[in-house]
Amino acid sequence: MKKLITTPIDDDTICSLRAGDEVLLTGKIYTARDAAHKRMFENGDEPFPFARAAVYYAGPSPAPPGRPTGSIGPTTSGRMDKYAPALMARGLKVMIGKGQRSPEVMAAIKRYSGLYLAAVGGAAALLSRSVLSSEVIAYPELGAESVRELFVENFPLITAADCHGGCIYALSGEPCEV
Template sequence: MEKKKIDAQKIAEQAPLLSAGDQVLLSGVIYTARDQAHKRIKALMEQGKPLPFALEGASIYYAGPTPTPPNLPIGACGPTTSSRMDPYAPALLDAGLKCMIGKGGRSEAVCEAVCRNKAVYLCAIGGAGALAAQSVRSLEVIAFEDLGCESVKRLTVENFPLIVAIDCHGGNLFH
């Protein structure tokens, strides 16, 4: 199967062209955020305070990279279980988030929000954090440094191999 090359900065335009089961190679800027970062982002949204990055058209990777070895941009950075972010995902999608990357199924509320917002949920290969790290070209911690590996990081990725798990037309590999 041919892999589709997609640009993280154009994901809002490209998401409607993707179908569940498509293999993609993602390049561009994405952000890491896990449970605690999502909790803080949601609190900032509720308080009307600035967010660590603009959600409009953004891609979030549910990962907490391991410490960075010498001469590499990142340590292993495999996906974490996406359902842990389900309480936060619909609000982030409604605020402009267009792409989530993780592993495992999602709640019905998240699936509905993906469709409603013409977004996409991509799955990375679980247990292959070293493989995922090979796609990372740069890393910068941009928020919540006190969370350590779960801080929000801006990653630049190139040809990150992913699979479309939930598309904005209702396609879902988990159903």
């Protein structure tokens, strides 16, 4: 049974989710990956309001004519581990990506009642069908790495790390320590 969630997300919803729960997310999310994270972290930029926001680690392919976006799957979250705890301290609540997180990020998720959701890596064409609109709102010079505001409807995700310390990846090879 997939749970329906919306952004901006409230703490009750965050606490109700457990690692392994499949969710369908509707609302605004913001793309940011390596280069944008470096700027948000080092320059203190806030290209979108961080409070209760959801960031999607993604750099889409260009939108073909008549479509809001090109293919838009998750990139590897671990590369953003260095920056994530500081951004959560500044209000960011939800991270969407793929793959394991560092012990520091896992601890920050618990501390700030955050949430880490995984999109299926490689399902980028399929995920593009859940994106209703996409607009570049910061760092246009970064191309695929610019920050985009997306409106998504029933975006299919899996709860990868919950605010109780649970982690889906603990079920497989790599242990998740909190």
